[in-house]
Amino acid sequence: MSDLLSIEGLRTVFRTGNGEVAAVDGVSLSVAKGKTLGIVGESGCGKSMLSLSVMRLVPQPGRIAAGRVMFDGRDLLTLPPAGMRDIRGNRIAMIFQEPMTSLNPVFTVGDQITEAMRAHDRAASNAELKARAIAALGRVRIPAPERRFDEYPHQMSGGMRQRVMIAMALACEPDLLIADEPTTALDVTVQAQILDLLRDLQQQTGMAIILITHDLGVVAEMADEVAVMYAGRVVERASGTAIFDDPQHPYTLGLLGSIPKLEETHDRLLAIEGAVPAPFALPQGCRFHPRCVFATAACERESPPLRDLGRGHLAACLRAPLEAAVAAEAH
Known part of the structure; x- marks a missing residue:
């Protein structure tokens, strides 16, 4: 199935007092018609800025510095403003985070x-x-x-x-719907209704959906493919099933480990220590290594590329593919 939207090496930067920093740094993703791509990660990892970049709604003083956004055979980044207005809201629509605002x-x-x-x-x-x-x-x-x-x-x-x-x-x-945190601040019953609604409308119209969320439960229910973002980059990308059954990046393992399970009892929930680094204070080497319990000295020196581990499962980790014992320890 051919891709309806293909993002290639997208880089969105902002001018700050600390120089130019990248909120989206070399992201490549795609989604086919009728399919759902889930994009997950903590607040500040670049999910929403990625969606605004696709829509060419990056606020000042930001700008798209590199990459291509191919939609139905056309690069959206090269369209004149009038041409982009014809597509925005018509062929590509977006649900923003806060309906009241x-x-x-x-x-x-x-x-x-x-x-x-x-x-x-x-x-x-x-x-x-x-x-x-x-x-x-x-x-x-x-x-x-x-x-x-x-x-x-x-x-x-x-x-x-x-x-x-x-x-x-x-x-x-529209042919493509970008839903940025469509269930934030809704109770679980209403959340389930909204997700059912999006799924039914997708089946009726055949539109593609990019679902941006920090909620892995939403992703598990909706996404055909999942991209995990951290500090402006995609660190893991695979089918929805593979992400949950065989995660290959320590960050993904940490996100999954923080989900409470009814069959297990703990005095406290597992958590990933620390916070997503500011774009102007990124660590050397792997951007996740200061928070990673499996980091080695090599992780502090080398920035791991996003590698294909087989069957379309990509991960940006020097230790990938992770051993079963490592994955079990993280859970």
Whole structure:
């Protein structure tokens, strides 16, 4: 299956008082039509900046310094602004993290959905746009969509606002949906409903999804392929099954080990010591080595490349493939 989106060596940098630093550093990823790519990692690892780079929405003083973003055979980074506007929101849509801050509180949800559609279909009448917006609200299972069309964001719950954001993103029937933390701050019941909704809509439309999250449970439920990011780089990439059954990077092992298990009892949860380093204070060698319990002297000197370990499983670790005993120790 050919890739709908292919990111090649993408590097996004910011100008700071400490010089130019990379928030996204040489990332290469791809997703095919009808498939879901999960991107996971702690806060500050570059997940959201990667999505903003694909959409060409990098805030100042940031810029895309290198790489290609191929979408349906065209490099998005070479398109003029008008050409990118035609694609953004139309063929590639994005659900942002916080629905309450992404929705304008002084406009009704209907006004905001129709505005998104009008940007790509100026010939449509107001009545036609309203009918399509109400249909979009119904498609994301919002009850009484005709009434909700005239309501304001503050009149809705967090789960309902998230559904409005999904309706807005899907209003123009995009080929690719980028969902940045779509279940953050939602309780587990609403989270399950949102994930079921995204999965059903994907089956109906055949769109590709890039799912950005720190929640490995969400990834396990949704993703066909998973990319684990750390300090601006992809450190492991494999099928969803392989990531959970045979993780090959110590960082991935740490993330999996921190998930509580019902069948096990511990006085405290396992945790990865330390924090993601600031982009202007990256360690030499492997960027994860100061937090890695398996690090050796070589890890402090050498920056490991992302290597194919077989069957499309890639990992950036000098010790990969990890021995079974090492993996067991991490768990």
